[in-house]
Amino acid sequence: MLLNVYLGGWMVTTIGTLVAANWLSDRRRPHLLAVLAGALWPVLAVGVVEVIVIVAVARTMRAASARQSDQAPMERDEVLISS
Numbered sequence: 494m495l496l497n498v499y500l501g502g503w504m505v506t507t508i509g510t511l512v513a514a515n516w517l518s519d520r521r522r523p524h525l526l527a528v529l530a531g532a533l534w535p536v537l538a539v540g541v542v543e544v545i546v547i548v549a550v551a552r553t554m555r556a557a558s559a560r561q562s563d564q565a566p567m568e569r570d571e572v573l574i575s576s
């Protein structure tokens with residue numbers, strides 16, 4: 494069963510890479526690279542998941558930083574008013 498999943502992923506990735514290469518590039522011979530990408534599709538999938546996690550963490554950190562910078566002047570103003 495795992496062999497079937499691997500081979501199916503290889504086929505889908507190879508076809509997807511060929512379509513994307515033909516659409517994005519002027520060169521018409523990306524066959525070797527497409528077959529290599531298909532063979533290494535589990536590595537590519539892990540890389541895509543890593544990029545998604547990094548983007549999500551960066552957005553969360555940016556949002557937290559923005560919330561802190563929004564709160565800092567209000568806290569400072571409260572200290573100045575109470576003095």
